[in-house]
Amino acid sequence: MTLIIDGHNLIGTGLVPGVQLGDADDEWQLAVRLRSYTVARKLTLTVVFDSGGGAGASSNLSGSGVQAQFAPPGVEADAVILQLLRSSKQPATFTVVTDDRKLAGLVRAEGGQVRSARAFARELAPARRPATGDHEPDVNPKDPAFADIYAGFAEVDKDALRFGGDISLDADAWIERLYGSDVQEASRAAHWLGRFGGVDALEPLLDALTHRSATVRAAALLALADLGDRRAAVQIAERLAEDASSLVREAAAQALGRLGGAGAEPALQAALNDPKNKVRKTAAASLQQLEARR
Template structure:
């Protein structure tokens, strides 16, 4: 059974790939190729929105992992459904997505469905070569909260690797770098503040949301997600709907998916439906699914 991958939706479900990263598609394709090399057998067909592509773009398809982009004026969701309708036996395909709207459409044409969050767990487990399930803690990998736990683990691991000697005493140094002229240092400063700055980091990270460089704004938006302070939710929503750079809007959506509650659903729904960039719409949809899964998981009434 070939897998059809809703590309940006799966990226949004991956704990260690960021939709705001300009190379996120390539990272996903590398991960999928490695997965297929280990798992073998099934071919993978990955669909992406074409909105952010340059006019001339080489075909990144490789044997076993084919890549398709939506046509002009078409979304990746539409391209997936069109592809299935053109198949003589659409029931032979399984679509990987967390998008409820797309899920209904592919079921209507006879294809089966795999949750992107479940598929992301498969990829993540293979990538980090985790210990066998018998030796691991008794966690349910299908629980909506598991993706957040695993994401936090990976983020902490990456943070310690990048800043092994981090200390609260460095706070003022990183604040200076955040406001400095070196853009790479400013991005690193936002990353550090998100992981180690604590409550004092909220104000400078908010200031960085108006930085002239989109990469610094995106780094600050991701850092607000790392910081986890609910006081930053309104800032994330504001940048999601107003920032001029799709990179920053996607970063805002990703952080809202990580720390948002039901109060952010309206801004995510707006971006998911009306943002001009397919990447941002996908990020908002993935974030909306994360928020709803997390809040349902924590607050669903117990059955009697």
């Protein structure tokens, strides 16, 4: 069996621990997690991303059994994946990991197999070490019930790297940085406020949705999803519909999938017609998240 991963679709499930669409290095983070997966299982795979890192194979992301490819500018990752199947004499040996229903149908029409991206994402969670001595009956670490726990552990590790010694600063200090002129610090501040800011973070994060920097707007959208206050859903939906930056619209689509709330579903349905493929894919994945939680 040869695995082909629909990269941004897998990230868009929101279930890959520590990896979010809208992160500046989301492709790298996924590639690192895939490398751990291939080494542990002694297999190889190909992950295909939409254009963004330069067309063709990426030596920066490839390694340890992972071959990373970016679609050429103006070409969707779906087309690259289908071409890989069509160029093979044995397409039935290929399994494509995606939750994109259109792509899944085309893969099956070419003779390939399809695997759910949501199910595959849960396999990327860290394996638990076997207990020694007396212990309760074994549990399956791949069980979906553990997905949130693993994601929580990954977030703790990520927080330590992202904030360092500043993690103990109070909310006022981070709000001041959010309104400062340093874009990188403002983005960090948004992340901190989403994780630890509580009710006092809502208004500053909503204000940040009009920041001059698309990076900060995207960080604020994901932070609002972390905050979990559904009063933000209307403003997030507005960013999804109106923001000029596809990065921001992509982050808004992911945030609505995680947060839900008033108007989330119709906003995501409308985003299925977005001119950017990444936004469309993220909207589709978020709609599936909402459906799964019903």
